[in-house]
Amino acid sequence: MKILVCISNVPDTTSKINFIDENSAFDNQGITYIINPNDEFGLTRAIWLQQKEGAIITVATVGEASCEAILRKCLAIGADQAIRIDTTPKDGYHVATQLAAYAEKESFDLIITGRESIDYNGGMVGGMLATFLKIPYLANCIHFEKEDETIHLQREIDGGKEILKGNLPLVIGAQKGLVEEKDLIIPNMRGIMQARQKPLDVLAPVEARQSSLIKSYEKPPAKGPVKLVDANNIDQLIDLLQNEANAL
């Protein structure tokens, strides 16, 4: 079984978000980059398939050389090899096109992307990649079990879950639930040492257009101070919610 896990390099979840150049670019200063959390849930599920049935895991990212740190981390977690497609990601369409051009040549059985990245929240790479490759996509995947040739799957939907079955090849959009937070693997020294020996190949990008561009950013307006209500005056809170906030 050949698995591709697509990885996005994103600011750590605790990052304070700021912009520079008259709000036209993200401010990198002081930002620590991590594996996009949804991608890491997917990678962890892939590692279980590697342990159970000897799957071969390739991780791939579209980005500049600065993304290699997180690819090394993926290798330390247990991925077998890493690919970096050497171009600045322009938008989700551009990234999906690059990944599709690579994946087309490799015939993966399973491709895992995160449900969405926590920076641009496009939520489109998995669905577009699957469409370009003409294989099925399952968004918001919270369960993946292989039983002989049948794949048992679950998708989180609003207010419940959908139970499905299917076959490989398949693209799934990973999120929490596919594995739990406690299942995430912290690389040990052995893993880190081995990661240095594993292949990390840099590929040239293909010609691809971008479908959109970001003109500017803005931050939410500053919030006024909280209105505190005394714990012995619940009536006041209800009155405020009803008559001032119009929220009840």
Next chain:
Amino acid sequence: MSILVYIETQESEIKKSSLEVASYGRAIADAKGTSLIAVCFGLQDTSLLSQYGVDKVFNISTANDIHFNAERYSNTLVQIATKETADFIIVSSSANGRFLGPITAAKYEATYFSNVIGLPLSYEPVEVKRSCFTNKAFNHSISKNNKIVLSLSSNSFGVYEKPSEAIQTSIEHVESSSTLEVISIEKSTDKVSIADADIVVSGGRGLKGPENWYLIENLASVLGAATACSKPVSDLGWRPHSEHVGQTGKPVASNLYIAVGVSGAIQHLAGINSSKIKVVINNDPEAPFFKAADYGIVGDAFEVIPELTSKLKALKEA
């Protein structure tokens, strides 16, 4: 030219988020001087769509395939969009809407924008405001293509009635080649889901244990609200992860968000940033949530919540 909206149903009722999408589609159709076409699957009664400005309805027979099917639904949308030369295909930010969006865009060779807030800022070229960095910021994005698929952020436009005369029409059944097959649906609750809720009541570690969740449940039940929780609570297994709200969990864009015993980690606050009114109840006056909230009570949840619940109940019954 035309504007296409995907209308989603739940137990044969049109979802509120789809009425918002119809209202939004009407506004775009008016701005561009074109017509609004609704596409729905197996809807028994489409008359409601005539109250929200829909000019034409494609109600697709679902035959014996009753479940959502991304492959077939996206093929259907693309087929109708091509026939009607649609320049916008609009879906809601529901799980199904966000599933369909990118697939439909790839097939229709359109630009896809997710989490769009309000109407486009311009039409030539199309420019939208959308949330990014999990609600910590917004960006203004410009399409390099004149065909657009977008998912509208919930409650970012509103639902507006506008009478119209919707013509019924149909197309041939579109087949799906997908190997994925839905076996069943399991509902996690009979209550409203977080994505569809106007009010969300959320609990954190301050509630001390899962046995105390009746406080959250009771308050939510009085308000007709969905229940949610913080990340530590779902990681501890006190509540299912489908209730986890925050950067790696679900975003919440409700009208009212009540957080009980939630300290307000930056990841949690990002996830709820799109909610309109935020209320915090916490015994720690230093909890970061107080900086993000509109209203707050410094107090013991075990005393405040039962009193708040019974007073709201009396109010609702009055």
